[in-house]
Amino acid sequence: MEHIGKEEIRAVVQTFWNLFTAKSKSEFDQFYSPVATVFAADARRSEPARLMLVRRARELFGPGSAVGAKLATIDVQLLRSDLAIASYAFHFSVTRNLPGGKRVRVEVPFGRATQVFQRDERGILRIIHEHMSSAEPVSPQELPGA
Amino acid sequence: MSGKSNEKLEDLYSPAAIIFTGKAKRSESGRLVAVRRMRQLSGPNLASGAELDAIEVQIAGTDVAIATYTYRFHSHRMGKDGSREQRNTLFGRSTQIFQRDDGGTLRIVHEHLSSAVPPKVEKEQTSGA
Numbered sequence: 001m002e003h004i005g006k007e008e009i010r011a012v013v014q015t016f017w018n019l020f021t022a023k024s025k026s027e028f029d030q031f032y033s034p035v036a037t038v039f040a041a042d043a044r045r046s047e048p049a050r051l052m053l054v055r056r057a058r059e060l061f062g063p064g065s066a067v068g069a070k071l072a073t074i075d076v077q078l079l080r081s082d083l084a085i086a087s088y089a090f091h092f093s094v095t096r097n098l099p100g101g102k103r104v105r106v107e108v109p110f111g112r113a114t115q116v117f118q119r120d121e122r123g124i125l126r127i128i129h130e131h132m133s134s135a136e137p138v139s140p141q142e143l144p145g146a
Numbered sequence: 147m148s149g150k151s152n153e154k155l156e157d158l159y160s161p162a163a164i165i166f167t168g169k170a171k172r173s174e175s176g177r178l179v180a181v182r183r184m185r186q187l188s189g190p191n192l193a194s195g196a197e198l199d200a201i202e203v204q205i206a207g208t209d210v211a212i213a214t215y216t217y218r219f220h221s222h223r224m225g226k227d228g229s230r231e232q233r234n235t236l237f238g239r240s241t242q243i244f245q246r247d248d249g250g251t252l253r254i255v256h257e258h259l260s261s262a263v264p265p266k267v268e269k270e271q272t273s274g275a
Binding site: 039079085110116118128134 | 164169170171172173202204206207209210212214216237239241243245256258260261263264
């Protein structure tokens, strides 16, 4: 099986965010191993990725939502021929509707991501662990006319 | 980390380790962060303590494991202005990725610490100053 390369991981991370901001749910979900665990940015506990994906789809992939992201330099640590860690800072912004009908915008200027990728038995790179966080507190801003 | 061990904190980290500390906007070298932590937390009249919740471990092959857990961390330390401050992290979250090195020792190659809620920081009153 082909060894993981740093540029390969950087390209995969970029694709991950391209699919995220395009709200391509089915392709996006394929990035995660069935046994992946995640710390979502605002969660108090880690959780199975499949739960996070359901919530992310409901909150961020709906027709009234818009997501943007700009990545800083992606550090890649190659641990083994089939295992690598990507870590990077990013600026994240999201506009979405809350269940009560309000429309809000959240800016995360100092997002931080750790993603552990492992090549599966079919040769596809999948995330087995993800930790997202913000270096500074963030608060939603209610948009007028919602 | 709580300053109660004679072992050097930096020895737990691989020389190539990368760390996201609780509030840093960029990642840093693991050993630099470890040395800074020891300086901030092990001085006279300084103290710290941590309570960990259950540690989940994902085994990723023969030589790598991912430990994830939540924790509470309390410290009395010197603030940037030289005054003593008490810092309480009530909803800490940790990812630590370990890899066995050539000598067979498990070392942290990557760490990401964060807090779901900003830590509470209080200035401490100094007596007789």
